[in-house]
Amino acid sequence: MIEITDLTKRYGNKTAVDGLSxxxxxxxxxxxxGPNGAGKxxxxxxxxxxxxxxxxxxxxxxxxxxxxxxxxxxxGALLDARAVHPRRTAxxxxxxxxxxxGIPAKRVDEVLQVVGLESVARKRAGGFSLGMGQRLGIAVxxxxxxxxxxxxxxxNGLDPEGIxxxxxxxxxxxxxxxxxxxxxxxxxxxxxxxxxxVVIGKGKLIADxxxxxxxxxxxxxxxxxxxxxxxxxxxxxxxxxxxxxxDGALIVTGLEARQVGKAAxxxxxxxxxxxxQRSLEQAYxxxxxxxxxxxxxxx
Amino acid sequence: MSVAFADTVRSEWTKFRTxxxxxPTMLTAVALMVFPGALTANGASENYQAADEATRAxxxxxxxSMYGGFLFAQITVGALxxxxxxHEYATGLIRTSTTVVPRRGRLLGAKVxxxxxxxxxxxxxxxxxSFFLGQAVLGSGGAPTASLGEPGVLxxxxxxxxxxxxxxxxxxxxxxxxxxxxxATTVLVAVNFIIPIIGPRLLPDAVGxxxxxxxxxxxxxxxTTTVQSAEGMLPWPGFGVMAAFTAVLLIAAFAxxxxxxx
Numbered sequence: 001m002i003e004i005t006d007l008t009k010r011y012g013n014k015t016a017v018d019g020l021s022x023x024x025x026x027x028x029x030x031x032x033x034g035p036n037g038a039g040k041x042x043x044x045x046x047x048x049x050x051x052x053x054x055x056x057x058x059x060x061x062x063x064x065x066x067x068x069x070x071x072x073x074x075x076g077a078l079l080d081a082r083a084v085h086p087r088r089t090a091x092x093x094x095x096x097x098x099x100x101x102g103i104p105a106k107r108v109d110e111v112l113q114v115v116g117l118e119s120v121a122r123k124r125a126g127g128f129s130l131g132m133g134q135r136l137g138i139a140v141x142x143x144x145x146x147x148x149x150x151x152x153x154x155x156n157g158l159d160p161e162g163i164x165x166x167x168x169x170x171x172x173x174x175x176x177x178x179x180x181x182x183x184x185x186x187x188x189x190x191x192x193x194x195x196x197x198v199v200i201g202k203g204k205l206i207a208d209x210x211x212x213x214x215x216x217x218x219x220x221x222x223x224x225x226x227x228x229x230x231x232x233x234x235x236x237x238x239x240x241x242x243x244x245x246x247d248g249a250l251i252v253t254g255l256e257a258r259q260v261g262k263a264a265x266x267x268x269x270x271x272x273x274x275x276x277q278r279s280l281e282q283a284y285x286x287x288x289x290x291x292x293x294x295x296x297x298x299x
Numbered sequence: 300m301s302v303a304f305a306d307t308v309r310s311e312w313t314k315f316r317t318x319x320x321x322x323p324t325m326l327t328a329v330a331l332m333v334f335p336g337a338l339t340a341n342g343a344s345e346n347y348q349a350a351d352e353a354t355r356a357x358x359x360x361x362x363x364s365m366y367g368g369f370l371f372a373q374i375t376v377g378a379l380x381x382x383x384x385x386h387e388y389a390t391g392l393i394r395t396s397t398t399v400v401p402r403r404g405r406l407l408g409a410k411v412x413x414x415x416x417x418x419x420x421x422x423x424x425x426x427x428x429s430f431f432l433g434q435a436v437l438g439s440g441g442a443p444t445a446s447l448g449e450p451g452v453l454x455x456x457x458x459x460x461x462x463x464x465x466x467x468x469x470x471x472x473x474x475x476x477x478x479x480x481x482x483a484t485t486v487l488v489a490v491n492f493i494i495p496i497i498g499p500r501l502l503p504d505a506v507g508x509x510x511x512x513x514x515x516x517x518x519x520x521x522x523t524t525t526v527q528s529a530e531g532m533l534p535w536p537g538f539g540v541m542a543a544f545t546a547v548l549l550i551a552a553f554a555x556x557x558x559x560x561x
Contacts, residue, residue, distance in 0.1 A: 049397075049401045050397060050560065065401060079395070080394060085386060097396075099309045100306055101306065140395065
């Protein structure tokens with residue numbers, strides 16, 4: 001269980017994370033989603049005590065990470081898989097890290113097997129492909145057999161087979177009752193991996209929602225009305241989930257366009273727009289459009 | 300030593316020995332100390348033959364056998380100390396290290412302890428090696444020689460190993476402060492080599508004389524002498540100046556390492 005309360009972090013005068021609060025629960029894969037620059041990595045670094053927050057608190061299983069006597073036994077993290085000395089072998093890289101937490105060399109050989117690197121264990125890590133490097137980074141996270149795992153953009157640059165492997169690994173870890181937080185900027189990836197979604201943009205929480213609610217047969221409807229509040233109440237009553245979209249629109253999941261229209265009729269509000277969304281990706285983009293930092297304008 | 304600290308030291312030793320170039324570099328430092336030391340001793344024995352009584356009276360066979368090699372070796376030792384910290388910044392490994400050892404003081408403390416031991420062992424191998432080789436060269440050249448039983452000689456030879464530790468740790472501290480191999484090594488070479496060796500020739504006489512006596516590495520080197528020169532500090536107070544200088548660098552490095560984002 002990870003608890004983040006009112007977390008704020010600035011770099012110079014730029015606010016990277018702005019009063020962010022959410023919890024990550026065990027037994028499921030929580031997708032941490034947001035456009036590039038939304039503050040995902042900053043949040044993960046704050047969980048691990050790498051960055052000092054300017055405000056708020058982060059606890060892992062009720063304690064501050066930096067206070068954990070054997071942190072690897074409680075939290076494993078993949079932050080940057082390229083962070084290896086290129087001339088150290090994979091096994092020695094893991095051994096250096098394992099020794100800091102009193103983890104025996106036997107465990108190093110075990111995780112090498114789990115991630116499928118046992119045949120290259122004595123090869124220099126500098127010669128590894130992106131996928132092998134990613135597996136080595138995951139081996140680091142698994143060394144302490146931790147109850148909480150953080151993966152920052154684990155599928156970046158991987159081939160389809162590698163992506164499938166990581167996805168199954170994360171689902172397996174969650175099924176064992178572990179807390180798994182995985183960040184991504186790709187909705188499509190999260191849709192196939194996560195049980196729960198935390199969406200942030202510009203350092204603020206946009207949504208904290210179960211994936212099944214968000215997906216609900218992939219039908220999302222964008223709707224505007226003269227009385228949004230009444231409509232939102234009616235839609236919620238009808239079984240939909242309402243999230244604020246760009247420019248004051250409502251993003252409705254769990255209801256089809258016809259049901260949204262019916263709800264508007266029941267609530268006696270005038271619809272000014274009713275647009276069934278094409279895809280999950282589209283819904284995500286609508287959700288985060290206002291918070292994308294760098295955006296190409298239409299020519 | 301707490302269990303957690305011992306674990307971190309063990310990890311730091313593994314880090315050091317598993318970078319393939321470190322052990323050869325270490326042996327290079329030893330060779331740089333012993334062989335140029337022998338050459339310097341050879342030159343010194345020739346000079347001794349030509350010298351007058353006053354020069355012969357202050358002839359210090361212990362110091363002469365070690366000093367020439369130390370000038371070269373200290374750069375290698377210091378640079379290895381720098382790399383103990385900066386290789387982690389260069390590769391990004393520092394983020395992993397500070398994640399798995401979130402107590403930053405413990406992490407840097409383990410680096411300091413591990414490298415101090417490495418530098419001490421290297422230093423003693425070098426200082427005793429160059430001392431014995433140097434005495435043989437001096438003796439065959441007809442100059443006086445020293446033996447470990449004579450007053451101050453063991454202190455001077457063992458003290459040379461301690462000086463290696465201080466030079467190495469000033470490298471670790473500079474690596475932690477500057478985080479870049481290039482800039483930390485440059486500062487290290489300037490502080491321990493350029494300023495004390497070339498400085499006195501370029502600076503005004505008064506400043507030059509001050510540098511020659513009180514500059515940390517110059518003061519520290521007094522521990523390796525057995526003949527007290529008029530302008531030099533006494534052995535232990537001189538060593539104390541170098542130790543204090545190293546301590547200040549380390550304290551600054553610890554303070555910054557704890558407060559900075561990794």
